[in-house]
Amino acid sequence: MSLLQSIPKVDRVLVTEPVQELLQFHSRPFVLAAVRSALDELRQRIRSGEPFPPGSLEQTVAARAAMICSDLSSPNLKRVVNGTGIVIHTNLGRSLLAEAARQGLADAAFRYTNLELDLATGERGSRYSHVEQLLCELTGAEAALVVNNNAAAVLLALASLAAGREVVVSRGELVEIGGSFRIPEVMAQSGAVLREVGTTNRTHRRDYQNAIASETALFLKVHTSNYAVVGFTATVEADDLVDLGRRHGVPVMADLGSGSLVNLSSLLGCDEPTVGELVRQGVDVVTFSGDKLLGGPQAGIIVGSRERLDLMKRHPLLRALRIDKLTLAALEATLRLYRDQRQALAEIPTLRLLATPSAVLAERGKRVVRRLRRQVSREVVLTLEEGVSQVGGGALPLLELPTTLLAVEASPLSAREVEAFLRGARVPIIGRIQRGKFLLDLRTILDDDVAPLMTGLSALAVRASSSAT
Structure with a gap:
């Protein structure tokens, strides 16, 4: 009880030299809150019987208040x-950006830009135009669009192409992505109706064919990039699904998840499909992430046929899912590096590491x-x-x-x-x-x-x- 009674009052702590120095850099309410927090901690330590450094209690509280101020003044998002x-x-921010993105980010953040201004005509332009031509050039697609992440890309595509109708997916591809979100849940939010076919380990072309009905809007192929099924397995490759879709007038969409623009087989000794390969096989819509194997900022990238992409560009959801100028600047700088694959491998940190x-x-x-x-x-x-x-x-x-x-x-x-x-x-x-x-x-x-x-x-x-x- 005597220790509790000896705890200094706030005014006595405020006049100590360490706290006076704090007041030169921080507001009085900020420092006052830190002092009161330090006093509360001291009371708790006394009540629990914990030892604390000998000496002046005012100085002990002042030192702790200084630490609290330092902690509260430090950014929560920090380098590691x-x-x-x-x-x-x-958990550590996914892909690091290439050095080439630094100036673009600085210009976009600290200067005015032509984000939605067509400099050739002087009229309002589209923010997506800054990267669409690059994406089409690198993938061979007719059109492209970018939203804020790949889940958003899948959501927009399904809402635009299949709302109220059935989307046929193999049971073995109903993946769960980060944060416990699942493909069926994303699909439900889009308004599309899930039609599962096949089994967890084996799905055949006939399973898709038997599912075709008047309500069929889309075949969806989801790349199982975050897990693998091995052993007694069977799956329908994208080109086979495209052939079936064309025979029955059903478009094909592929969610690549962590999409790559370069062939990684010689680089890493693995067989990972590239976005361009799927486009060449005739897949109508391909979605993938910007901040995974691509090595750019967080983004959901959609490439494919102009007919399907035009529907997405007119959909009301696009406004809610659009990317900002910083993402655009970083993505454009990253994509430009892919024009020379040797440069991409040397300068994009994800590929280099x-x-x-x-x-x-x-x-x-x-x-x-x-x-x-x-x-x-x-x-x-x-x-x-x-x-x-x-x-x-x-x-x-x-x-x-x-x-x-x-x-x-x-x-x-x-x-x-x-x-x-x-x-x-x-x-x-x-x-x-x-x-x-x-x-x-x-x-x-x-x-x-x-x-x-x-x-x-x-x-x-x-x-x-x-x-x-």
Whole structure:
């Protein structure tokens, strides 16, 4: 009770030097709220019997208030070091943009642009025109449209082409995407009626043919990019479905999910369909993401026949799903790189990171460890191990890329304690725990990540040393 009575009043804390310094940079109500929060924390610690540093309570509260102000002043969305080895990491922002997008983003953000102005005529233009020609050039499609993500692209396409009518889908392709959203749920919101055919592991051409009725509006093929069915399986390829559709007057739509503009078979040794291949096979509408294998900003891209795309461009949903000027600027810059595939592979981070050979990562790992060991004390033990990276973003789930892992040990701290400490660093360092070790994958650690990694590991060494004593 006496400790509680000794807690200083707010006015006494406000006159301390640390709080007076805070008032030079923050408003009085902001600092006052931080002081009151620090006082509440102190009361709680006293009631629970927790120890707290000896000395002046005013100074203790003032120091804590300063930390609260610092935390509240820091942005919630912040840079992190991705040491997970997952290149397209959904929780860490998916694909990194190419450097070529930087100036376009700066111009779009801080200057006026011709977003919806046709400079040739001086009249109102379409924001989609800035990327439509590029998309048609790169895919061979007649028309193109961009909305805010691939789920929106699927929603708009179904609402435009099949509202109130049946869409035929294989049971093995009724996928669940991120955030627990499912293809049947997206379809229900569009007003289309789901007609399931086949089984989970086997669907045949005759299953689609038997489902054709007067209410059939569309065949929908969904690329199972975020899982794989192996063993006793059968599926109908896009060209076969197109042939069936043309015989019966049923258009075909393909949801590629994580769509690619380049053939990845020679690059990664995997068989992943490209958008252009589906267009050449005669698929009427293809939808895919902008921020996965494409390596651009979040967007849902739709390419296909002019007849079908015109329906979508006139649909009222388009207004609600449209992209903003920043997305357009980043997407245009990314697409321009694809005009030269060698340039795309070299400059688009997603493709470059995926294609980095394991031998290059091994040599890079040795250089990074030598540099870190010169700066970080021996309380932190760094070793290199072989491992595998993943593509991420729901793409190529079975593909494992050989990589080099940096194992971080800081006795007496456990791997979980190391993970939690580095995750709380000023620049958070995110890795993974395997076999009782905290691991950082060199595939996704960028060159300019080494400095914050060094700072974080140096702080970890101090923490380990204090824990040991």
